[in-house]
Amino acid sequence: MENMTQDKTIINQKILIIGSGFAGLGMGIQLMRKGEEDFVILERANDVGGTWRDSHYPGIACDVPSHLYSFSFKTNPEWSRVFSPGGEIQSYLRDCAKTEGLLPKIHFGRDMLASRWDDEKKLWFVETSNGLYSAQILITGTGHLADGHLPNVKGINDFIGEIFHSADWNHEVSLEGKRVGIVGSGASAIQILPEVAKLNCEVTVFQRSAAYVVPRADRVYTEAERRQFRRDPTIIDEVRQQVFWEGEYNYAQRRGVDRFLKEAKDMALGHLENQIKDKDLRAKLTPNYEVGCKRLLISNEYFPAFTKDNVTLEPSAIKEVNGSTAISADGNKFDLDVLILATGFEAVRPPFAKRIYGKGGIDLDTHWDKGMQAYQSITVNDYPNLFIINGPNTGLGHNSVVFIIEAQIDYILGALEFAKENNVLAIEVSEDAEQKYMEELHIRSQNTVWLDGGCKSWYVDDRSGRLTLIWPDYAHSFKDENGTFSPDGYMTITG
Amino acid sequence: MQISTENEPKKLTVNDVEITYFDSGKQDISDRLPLVMIHGTGGRTDSHFGYLFPLAAQRQRVISIDLAQPKLKSESLSLEHLSAQVMAVVNHVIPDEKITLLGYSLGSVIAASIASAFPKTVENLILIAGWMKTDTHQVMRNQVWKELRKENSEAIKKYMTFCAFSAPFMSNKPIEEMLAAAEMIEINEFVDMQMTLNADIDITEQALDIQATTLVIGCTFDQMVPKHHSKQLYSVIKDARYAEVASGHAVVFERPAELVQLIDNFTQNPQKHEAGEIIPALRP
Numbered sequence: 007m008e009n010m011t012q013d014k015t016i017i018n019q020k021i022l023i024i025g026s027g028f029a030g031l032g033m034g035i036q037l038m039r040k041g042e043e044d045f046v047i048l049e050r051a052n053d054v055g056g057t058w059r060d061s062h063y064p065g066i067a068c069d070v071p072s073h074l075y076s077f078s079f080k081t082n083p084e085w086s087r088v089f090s091p092g093g094e095i096q097s098y099l100r101d102c103a104k105t106e107g108l109l110p111k112i113h114f115g116r117d118m119l120a121s122r123w124d125d126e127k128k129l130w131f132v133e134t135s136n137g138l139y140s141a142q143i144l145i146t147g148t149g150h151l152a153d154g155h156l157p158n159v160k161g162i163n164d165f166i167g168e169i170f171h172s173a174d175w176n177h178e179v180s181l182e183g184k185r186v187g188i189v190g191s192g193a194s195a196i197q198i199l200p201e202v203a204k205l206n207c208e209v210t211v212f213q214r215s216a217a218y219v220v221p222r223a224d225r226v227y228t229e230a231e232r233r234q235f236r237r238d239p240t241i242i243d244e245v246r247q248q249v250f251w252e253g254e255y256n257y258a259q260r261r262g263v264d265r266f267l268k269e270a271k272d273m274a275l276g277h278l279e280n281q282i283k284d285k286d287l288r289a290k291l292t293p294n295y296e297v298g299c300k301r302l303l304i305s306n307e308y309f310p311a312f313t314k315d316n317v318t319l320e321p322s323a324i325k326e327v328n329g330s331t332a333i334s335a336d337g338n339k340f341d342l343d344v345l346i347l348a349t350g351f352e353a354v355r356p357p358f359a360k361r362i363y364g365k366g367g368i369d370l371d372t373h374w375d376k377g378m379q380a381y382q383s384i385t386v387n388d389y390p391n392l393f394i395i396n397g398p399n400t401g402l403g404h405n406s407v408v409f410i411i412e413a414q415i416d417y418i419l420g421a422l423e424f425a426k427e428n429n430v431l432a433i434e435v436s437e438d439a440e441q442k443y444m445e446e447l448h449i450r451s452q453n454t455v456w457l458d459g460g461c462k463s464w465y466v467d468d469r470s471g472r473l474t475l476i477w478p479d480y481a482h483s484f485k486d487e488n489g490t491f492s493p494d495g496y497m498t499i500t501g
Numbered sequence: 502m503q504i505s506t507e508n509e510p511k512k513l514t515v516n517d518v519e520i521t522y523f524d525s526g527k528q529d530i531s532d533r534l535p536l537v538m539i540h541g542t543g544g545r546t547d548s549h550f551g552y553l554f555p556l557a558a559q560r561q562r563v564i565s566i567d568l569a570q571p572k573l574k575s576e577s578l579s580l581e582h583l584s585a586q587v588m589a590v591v592n593h594v595i596p597d598e599k600i601t602l603l604g605y606s607l608g609s610v611i612a613a614s615i616a617s618a619f620p621k622t623v624e625n626l627i628l629i630a631g632w633m634k635t636d637t638h639q640v641m642r643n644q645v646w647k648e649l650r651k652e653n654s655e656a657i658k659k660y661m662t663f664c665a666f667s668a669p670f671m672s673n674k675p676i677e678e679m680l681a682a683a684e685m686i687e688i689n690e691f692v693d694m695q696m697t698l699n700a701d702i703d704i705t706e707q708a709l710d711i712q713a714t715t716l717v718i719g720c721t722f723d724q725m726v727p728k729h730h731s732k733q734l735y736s737v738i739k740d741a742r743y744a745e746v747a748s749g750h751a752v753v754f755e756r757p758a759e760l761v762q763l764i765d766n767f768t769q770n771p772q773k774h775e776a777g778e779i780i781p782a783l784r785p
Contacts, residue, residue, distance in 0.1 A: 078784060243784065244669070247747060250785035254758035255552070263555040409785050482762045482783055 014138050021045035021422075022132055022141035024118050024358065027056020029147025029395040029411050031099060032077055035106045036415050039079075042422070046141075047108070048134055050117035054103045057151040058096040061194070063175040064201035066092035069193060069222075069304050070406045073242055074249040077102065078412060081242045083235030089224045089304075113137075122363045123390060128431045128499065130391065142431070145418060146362070147395045147411075150353040150475065155464075157189065157349045161327040165345055172198060172348040179344060181207045187332050187340060189324050190348035191217050193301055198348055200307035203317050210340050211312075212332070214323035215300070215461065216293040218274040222304040250481075253405035257480050259298045260403050262453050271297045281309035290321040299459025301403060353464045353475055354378070356397070364389035365434075377467035377474040379444045381435040381495060382488040384414055390434035393418045398474055399447055401465065403456070405481040413489035420491030425498075432499040439495030451478040508554075510567075515589040516582075521567040522546075522590045525558035533561035533768045534601045534624055539587055540568065541606025541630075542699060543692045548685075549605055552757035553764070560765055561601075566590050568608075570691035578694040580704070583611050584618070591622065601625035601768055602713075605753060606726065607695060610702055613734070616715075617707035625771045626713040626738075627764060630720050630750055632730035633737065635702045642725065643700045650693065658683040667722035667749030682754075708737045714771040715741040718752075718763060725750040744780040759783075 021037065023030045026049040034047050053059050068075050072085040072095070082098055103109055116134035121144055123130055132139040154171035156162075162169070170176040172194040184207045188195055191213040203209055227235075235242050258266035274297060282288045291309065293300075312319050322336040332340045359370035359378065365388045370378075373388065378398040380386050385393060395414045402410060425433060451457055451473040456465045467474040477484050508523045523546050536557055540549035546565040557563050571582040591600060602623045604612030609631025616623040632639070642664060649657040662683040671679055715738045719731030728745065735743040744763050748755040762783065766773065774780050 074785065244747070246785055247782075248669070248673070250783075251756050251759050254762075257758065258552060258556055261556065261559065265551065265555075406785075480758065480762065481785075482758075483765070485783070486762070486766060 016131070016138045016140050017046065018140050019044050019046050020141060021143045021145065022130065022139055023047040023145045023147055024121075025049065025056060025147040025149065025152070026054040026099075026103065026112055027058070027147060027149050027152075028077075028099070028408055029149060029414075030056070030145075031102055031108065032408075032411055033145055033147060033395065033415050033418065034108045034111055035077070035080070035102065036419060038106060038108065038111075040419065043111075045111060046139065047112040048116040048118055048132070048139070049112050049114050050135070052114045053100070054112065055096045055099045056147075056149055057173070058092055058099060061092060061151075061173045061175075062096075062177075063172050063194065063198050065197040066194075067197060068092065068095060070253070070408075071245075071249045073245045074253070074406045075408055077408065078246065080106075081239060081246070083232055083239070083242065085227060087224055087226050089222065118358070118361060120361050120363065122367075123365055123392075125365050125390075125432075128391070143391050143393070143422070144362075145393045145395060146358055146397070148356060148358040149396050150356070150401055150407075151351045153352045153357045154347070155350045155352050156347060157324070159324055159327060162324075162345075164329075165327045165332075165342075166330040167343045167345060169345040170347070172346065173351070181205050181344060183207060184343040185341060186210070186344045186346065187212060187324070187342040188346045188348055190350065191215065192348065192350055193303055194350070195348035196303050196305045196308040198346065199317070200305070200311045202346075203311040203314050206316075208316050208318075210318045210320055210332075210342070212320050212322070212324040212334060213290075214335075215295065216291050216321070217300065217303050217308075218271070218293050218297045219277060219303045219305050219308055220270070220274050221277050222306050224306075250405065250409065254480055254482060256302075256404040259302075260455050260478075262296075262455050262458060267297055267455070270302065274302070278309060282312065284313070287312060287319065290319055293461075295461035296455050296459035298403060298455040299461035300463045300465075350464055353401070354467050362389065362392065364392075375469070377470040377472050379440065379474065381440040381443050382417065383477065383484075384417060384488065385435040385440075385496075387435050387437040387440045390432040393421070399477050400484070401475045402477060402481055403465070409481050410477065410484055413485040416485075416489050417491050424491060424493055428498065429500045430498045431501040433493075434497050435495055436497055443495075447478060448472060451476075454478050508558075513590055513593055515569075515586050517572050518569050518586075520569050520586050520590060522594070523554065523563075523565045523567075524594055525554070525563045528562050531561045534599050535562040535564060535595050536601045536603060536764070536768060537587070537591055538563065538565040539583075539602070539604040539608030539611050540565070541604075541608050542695045543687065544605075544608075549608075549753050553753065553760060556758075556761045557764055557768075561768055562595075564590065564594055570694065578698045580611055580614050580698070580702075584615050587611060587615060588619070598622075599624040601627065601771075603627040603629070603764065604631060605629040606631065606750065607699060609734075610704060613711060613738075614704050614707045616713045617704075617710040620710075620712040623713045625768070626711065626715040627718070627767060628715065628731070628734055629718045629760065630723055630726050630731065630752060631717070631734055632702060632726050633705050633708050633733050635700055636730075638727065639725070640700055643696060646696060650688070650696075657688065658686045661686055664725050665749060665751040667720075667724075667747075667751075667755060669722065669747070670749060670751075670755045705737070708734060711738045711740075713740065716763065716767045716771070717741050717743050718760070719743065719745045720748045720750060720752045721745055722748060723750045723752075740776045742774040742776060742778045742780060745782065747782070 072090040120133045130144040154173040168179045259270045322334045325335045326333040362370040380398045383399045465476045609628035717735040719728035
C-alpha cells in the first residue's frame with residue numbers, strides 16, 4: 007500500500023526487516039511459512055547473504071560445521087565438506103531466498119539511513135537510500151559482522167599502495183611479486199595467510215596478540231554420504247545434534263572450569279608444538295592470555311605458513327604508516343605494496359544503532375553510551391516495536407550463532423502472535439525489566455574467560471568493561487530463556 | 502587471575518570407612534535445593550561427574566559422594582551399605598535440608614531407594630540410566646564380565662568400553678581413542694562387589710513408594726541398562742517425567758552438556774513438566 011505524505015511516497019507494510027543475511031532471511035522464511043506476507047526486507051546491497059556475500063577473501067570458510075551452521079528448518083544435504091567454504095554458504099542463502107519465494111519481498115539497494123519511531127502514529131518511519139518506508143514492526147538483522155573495523159593507525163589513510171579490508175577484498179589487486187602486510191591474527195587472518203603465502207609474494211603478519219589455534223577436523227563429504235543425507239534427512243538431524251552438543255561441551259572452557267581450560271589449552275599448544283619446531287617462532291605464536299578469552303580458532307594451515315621463507319611474523323601491532331612503510335609497535339619497519347586489514351568488525355558499537363531513533367528522538371548508539379543492551383537480548387526500552395536479532399549478548403564463543411538467530415525468530419513470532427491476539431499497537435519493554443535482565447547477565451558473566459581471561463577482545467565494551475556481545479552461557483540456555491515470548495516485563499498499548 | 506570452580510575433596514568417616522565427598526559450597530544467589538550426586542559402578546565424582554559437577558554448581562550447591570568399599574564381615578555388598586554412606590554425608594553437610602538427589606547407573610538405584618526411605622529429605626529425584634529390577638539381558642552381560650574377570654582377560658576393559666559407549670558415538674572416533682578410554686578403566690575388589698550387587702537388583706516395591714518429583718533420563722542406545730528400564734521407572738514412579746538422550750550408557754561422557762541442560766531445567770522448576778510427560782529432546 008502506498009501513501010503520499012509531504013510529496014513523498016511511503017511504502018507501508020506491517021513489518022520491515024533490515025538485512026538479508028541469516029537473520030533477515032530466516033525471519034522472512036518463517037513469516038512466509040506462517041502465512042504472514044505483509045513484510046519487506048530492506049537490503050543495502052544487490053544480493054542476499056550478509057557477511058557471506060561481503061566476505062569473499064581467499065580461503066574464507068566457516069568455523070562451525072556446515073550441517074549445524076544452516077537453518078534447522080532448511081537443512082542441506084549437499085554441503086561439500088564438514089566446514090564448507092564461504093561461497094557455498096552464500097549459495098545456500100541465495101537458494102533459501104529463492105526456493106522460499108522470498109526474492110519479491112526483498113528490496114535491494116536500500117540502505118537504511120534513519121528509522122524514526124512516531125509515537126503518535128505508533129509507526130516506524132524508515133528512510134533509505136532509495137525510498138521511504140513505514141511499518142508497525144521493525145526488525146533488525148544486521149549481525150555482528152556487517153561493517154569492517156578499520157584500525158586507528160597514524161598515517162594509514164595516506165598509505166602509498168593498495169589497502170583493503172578483509173570484508174571488502176579487492177580481487178583486482180594482484181599480490182604476485184608484491185610485498186604484502188596482513189594486519190591481524192584473528193579468525194579472518196588465519197584463513198587469509200595460508201592462501202596469500204602460497205603466492206609468489208613477501209608476506210608480513212602484524213600480530214598484536216597471538217591466537218590459540220586448534221586442529222580443524224575438516225574433510226570432504228563423499229558422494230555416498232551425500233546420498234544418505236538426501237535419502238534420509240534424519241541423518242542430518244543426528245549430525246546437527248552431535249555437532250551441537252559437542253559445541254555445548256566446550257562452554258565449560260568459557261565458564262572457566264580449570265580442567266576444561268587445561269584440556270583446550272593443551273590441545274592448542276600441542277597443535278602449535280606439532281606444527282612449529284623452531285622455539286623462538288613458537289614463543290612468538292604463544293598467547294599470553296587465557297584460552298577462549300578471544301575466539302578459539304581452528305586451522306591446520308595457519309602455523310605452517312610461518313615456516314615458509316616468504317612469510318615474516320612481526321609479533322607486535324602496526325603502529326604507524328609512513329608513505330609505503332609500516333612501522334610496528336616494536337619499532338620495526340616494513341616497506342609494503344599492499345596492506346590487508348584483517349582487523350575484524352564494528353561489533354561492540356554496531357553502526358545500525360546510530361540510525362535508529364526511539365521515543366525521545368535519541369539514536370540507539372547514544373542511548374547505548376555505556377554499551378549495548380537489550381531485554382532478553384532483543385528489545386530496548388524507549389524503542390517500541392523494535393526487535394533486534396543478533397544484537398547485544400547474542401554472540402557465542404563455542405557454538406553456532408544460527409541457533410541463536412532461530413531462537414530469536416521464534417521469540418518474535420510469539421510476540422507478533424501476542425500482538426495480533428490482543429490487538430496491540432505498540433509493545434515496549436519496561437526499563438525495570440531491561441535493567442534486571444542486564445544485571446542478571448552481568449552476574450552470570452563473572453568468572454568467565456571473556457572477562458577474566460586477561461585479553462583485549464571484541465566481546466567486551468571498553469566503556470563499561472561489560473560483556474555486551476557474548477551470551478555468557480550455554481547456547482541451549484539462550485533458547486530456553488529467550489526463545490519463547492512472554493508479555494511479562496512489557497508495556498502495551500492496544501487499539 | 503583466578504579462574505576456578507574446582508573443589509577440594511573432603512573426608513568423612515562412615516562405619517569405620519573414610520568417605521571422600523565434594524561440596525561446591527553454599528550459593529547465595531540460588532533458590533534451588535542442594536543437588537546431591539551419586540555416581541555409578543566403578544566410578545568416582547571425578548570420572549562420572551567431572552563435567553556435571555562444576556557446571557551444575559553454576560546454578561546450585563552441589564554435593565557428590567565417592568562411594569567407598571565398606572568393611573563387610575560375611576555379608577555381601579547391599580544397597581543399604583551404599584545408601585548409608587550417602588545419607589551420612591547429607592546429614593553431615595546439610596542436616597535437615599531438603600535435597601534434589603541425582604543418581605547415575607547404579608547410583609540411580611541407590612538414589613531411588615533413598616528417595617523411598619527418606620521422602621521428607623528427597624524433594625526431587627533425577628535418575629539417569631537407572632533400573633528397578635535386573636533382567637536376563639543384564640544378567641547375561643554380567644556373567645560374561647565375571648568370566649572375563651575370572652580369567653583375568655585382557656579383553657575385559659575393551660568389553661566394558663564396547664558396552665558402555667553407543668555405536669554412533671564410537672563410530673565417529675578413531676579406534677585408538679576408544680582403546681585409550683578403555684585403558685582408563687579401573688577394576689578392583691569394590692567393583693567386583695558392585696557387579697555382584699548389580700546382578701540382583703529389585704527395588705520395585707520402593708519405586709512404587711517414591712513421592713519425590715522425579716525426572717527419569719533414559720539413553721537411546723544404552724546396551725548396559727537399556728532404556729526400557731528407564732521407561733519402567735518412569736511408569737512406576739508416581740510423579741515422574743521422562744527425557745531421553747541419544748547416547749549409550751556412558752552418557753556422562755557422550756552427552757554431558759545435554760545432561761546439564763536437562764538437570765538445569767528440572768532443578769530450576771521441577772514441576773515445569775507434568776507427571777507422565779515425555780520431555781522432547783532439543784532439535785538444534
